[in-house]
Amino acid sequence: MAMIEMKNVSKWYGTFQVLTNCTTSVDKGEVVVVCGPSGSGKSTLIKCVNALEPFQKGDVLVDGVSVADPKTDLPKLRSRVGMVFQHFELFPHMSVTDNLALAQIKVLGRSRGEATARGMKYLDRVGLKEHAHKYPGQLSGGQQQRVAIARGLSMDPIAMLFDEPTSALDPEMINEVLDVMVQLAQEGMTMMVVTHEMGFARKVANRVIFMDRGEIVEDAKKDDFFGKPRSERAVQFLSKILHH
């Protein structure tokens, strides 16, 4: 069953086309990695899933609900899909506890006690329980990103989106974030992940999508993608990022 379904999504900035007829889907419990050279439109594509980026043509269905339909309650739809950003985007003026609780209280209508308890549960899962009272600025990049993942999970999402979650991290912090993501994938979370971490893709991805110049060039099972990529562009891309 498709949790996320993208149908012929096209997007323009003015006259410049950034996405061209992108069609793909993510099934329940599936982990799909999106990769491609910079400027290929992968971040834009993933932001179309919860309509952070509007698109002019096509449609995206999240759990059967259209993102493009003006009648859709977008905040509600978005609250069901967790998102993790390249630059973490924790709220710097709030403690970690409040970062985790805010949307649970405002959007899901949970009580503060309930929201805090649930936040703590996920904070514990990402190994940061003892940092609950701190502010984001007092944490390392890796820790901030783990808090951001916990923040997404506290909303009990039906799927998680990751937009280059490790690209802004110092190398020694990448693994602590990837470990959390691997664990999440193994527990059956539906995930769409924009990343250059091919090790992560090899380990947990079901499918790999390769994008170039706003198009989905290849959408293949993980072993097919790494074993025998069909397109020349994917071959070149892989040779650049795998052999060094």
Add this chain to the structure above:
Amino acid sequence: MLASFDWDVIQRSLPYLFREGMTFTVTLTVLAMFFGIILGTLLAMMRLSSFKPLAVAAGGYVNLMRSVPLVLVIFWFYFLVPYIGAWILRQNEPIKVGAFLSSVVTFTLFEAAYYCEIMRAGIQSIPRGQVWAGYALGLNYWQTMGNVVLPQAFRNMMPVLLTQTIILFQDTSLVYVLSITDFLGAASKIAQRDGRLVEMYLFVAVVYFIISYFLSYLVKRLQLRIAVPGKL
């Protein structure tokens, strides 16, 4: 020359100057700041709106207010508001608007234009990703503004907002053109009654200086205290 000055006039008029004059000045400053920042923030949100008519309307308002002298705005409102009020309420007589209410409205509307530009810069200083994070969690526009963007914008802009308020504090002295007894108005009444213009105006200048200088010092102190932990 200094020997001919009568400094005693100041001491004699202190209760009147402060109890009547300064009370009015401070009340007007605080109210105009409070309502001005609220209106200015709304104007800033309008100016940044993707809905063009809102942005154009707010932009026009701000540019108009910032392009005319404050004294003129004070006159306009003082003389026009009674007629506008009568027109809105469909009365034949101009409605009575007290000098106090009239000045609060005037300064709120005028200062809002300046607060708007400060808040606009403040809102724009918040990275786009913060808004995305708010939306991605399911917060709507007002929730994202209220919980994520504006608290950070206020914090970033607090020193500038307060500095603008110090200017507002000084600007309120212009209400004396309406014969209102603000601090300057009170002093000027005494000065003319007792023929002690130099003494009184010197004293008024010193008081404005001390208060404004002290407030500026507080703004600097505050700037250090409100810094978010772990963020410089």
